[in-house]
Amino acid sequence: AKPMDKLWTIALFSGRRPKRAVTTTQLRHWAAERAEIPLWLFEDCYRVVGDLAEALALILPPAQRTSDYSLDDWIVWLRALHEVPSDQRKPHIIRAWDQLPVQQCFLFNKLITGGFRVGVSQKLMTRALAQATGQDAATLAHRLMGNWTPETTTWAKLIESDNSETDLSRPYPFYLAHGLEVRDNRTLGDRPIMVPETGLASGDTQKTDPATAQLGPCQHWRAEWKWDGIRGQIILRDGNVYVWSRGEELITDRFPEFTELATLLPDGTVLDGEILAWKADRPMPFNALQKRIGRKTVPKKLRDDAPVVLMAYDLLEHHGQDIRAQPYDRRRAHLTALFAALPDTGPLRLSQ
Numbered sequence: 342a343k344p345m346d347k348l349w350t351i352a353l354f355s356g357r358r359p360k361r362a363v364t365t366t367q368l369r370h371w372a373a374e375r376a377e378i379p380l381w382l383f384e385d386c387y388r389v390v391g392d393l394a395e396a397l398a399l400i401l402p403p404a405q406r407t408s409d410y411s412l413d414d415w416i417v418w419l420r421a422l423h424e425v426p427s428d429q430r431k432p433h434i435i436r437a438w439d440q441l442p443v444q445q446c447f448l449f450n451k452l453i454t455g456g457f458r459v460g461v462s463q464k465l466m467t468r469a470l471a472q473a474t475g476q477d478a479a480t481l482a483h484r485l486m487g488n489w490t491p492e493t494t495t496w497a498k499l500i501e502s503d504n505s506e507t508d509l510s511r512p513y514p515f516y517l518a519h520g521l522e523v524r525d526n527r528t529l530g531d532r533p534i535m536v537p538e539t540g541l542a543s544g545d546t547q548k549t550d551p552a553t554a555q556l557g558p559c560q561h562w563r564a565e566w567k568w569d570g571i572r573g574q575i576i577l578r579d580g581n582v583y584v585w586s587r588g589e590e591l592i593t594d595r596f597p598e599f600t601e602l603a604t605l606l607p608d609g610t611v612l613d614g615e616i617l618a619w620k621a622d623r624p625m626p627f628n629a630l631q632k633r634i635g636r637k638t639v640p641k642k643l644r645d646d647a648p649v650v651l652m653a654y655d656l657l658e659h660h661g662q663d664i665r666a667q668p669y670d671r672r673r674a675h676l677t678a679l680f681a682a683l684p685d686t687g688p689l690r691l692s693q
Contacts, residue, residue: 344496345413352491354466361455362422363430365393371431376400394450398443408440419452474500482514486589509578512585513611513657563669565692568652569627570617575599575651577610595633596649598688605683609661614653652690
């Protein structure tokens with residue numbers, strides 16, 4: 342495949358979909374007209390199929406000719422369609438349908454409806470990409486985070502280059518909690534895990550949880566409170582502060598309190614933690630934070646009513662060095678020393 346086709350495939354699999362140029366209502370009417378059936382019949386077919394893009398592809402007449410367009414070509418075509426007046430887009434869509442076999446038409450419909458979603462996780466896609474390219478999976482995961490688009494980078498720069506330009510705002514992949522799978526395929530969920538006591542006399546028996554052997558001694562673990570906020574990373578690089586959510590969304594403008602960290606933290610710092618609405622030295626209900634999440638600009642009154650902090654769990658980057666491979670105790674020591682130099686007031690708290 343061409344480099345741009347590969348790049349767009351990665352972009353689509355990681356949620357970077359092109360903007361929709363036509364409405365689903367328009368597509369339903371145009372497809373029914375092209376298939377020479379009444380709209381009610383198409384709607385009945387759609388209900389049976391359950392997927393609009395698939396229903397469109399199945400109901401349309403067979404392709405009258407074939408297209409040699411690649412994925413990148415169709416993306417360019419779709420972007421150009423936005424420049425066409427909305428009342429003149431119908432013939433462009435019809436001509437595209439007329440040259441696409443059913444499977445290609447199905448994919449095309451997914452693209453133009455903005456509904457390109459696949460049941461493949463980002464982690465699985467990254468592992469497959471690492472296997473196909475011979476690159477390190479962790480390095481690829483980091484490169485695929487951030488604000489890149491196929492228009493702002495190249496396949497060589499994003500994937501193949503050992504010295505690709507670093508996106509200063511790029512976060513690290515988020516490591517999230519999951520239920521523990523035990524040998525009998527049960528999920529522990531929120532049940533407590535029983536760890537055997539030490540010092541029992543020989544021959545004594547004890548009842549243990551089936552997960553104990555997988556977890557190991559409890560003293561090898563660290564426990565964190567489950568705060569009612571949103572997981573986030575705060576990045577300070579080259580004098581600029583960036584705030585990322587676990588959904589890979591840049592949300593710096595929604596939490597301007599964190600911009601003061603540019604004068605408090607050393608350059609080349611990345612903190613991992615929970616963003617909380619916090620007032621009078623205690624967390625506020627999550628709905629107070631929700632009022633901030635949905636705003637692109639935050640008025641002063643809202644900032645005063647629901648100020649925020651980052652409850653820091655971990656230090657991922659220290660003085661510009663990726664320290665994720667260091668033992669947790671060492672990262673925690675760096676984090677504690679970092680907080681010791683900070684004022685007691687401000688938008689940061691150290692998780693205990």
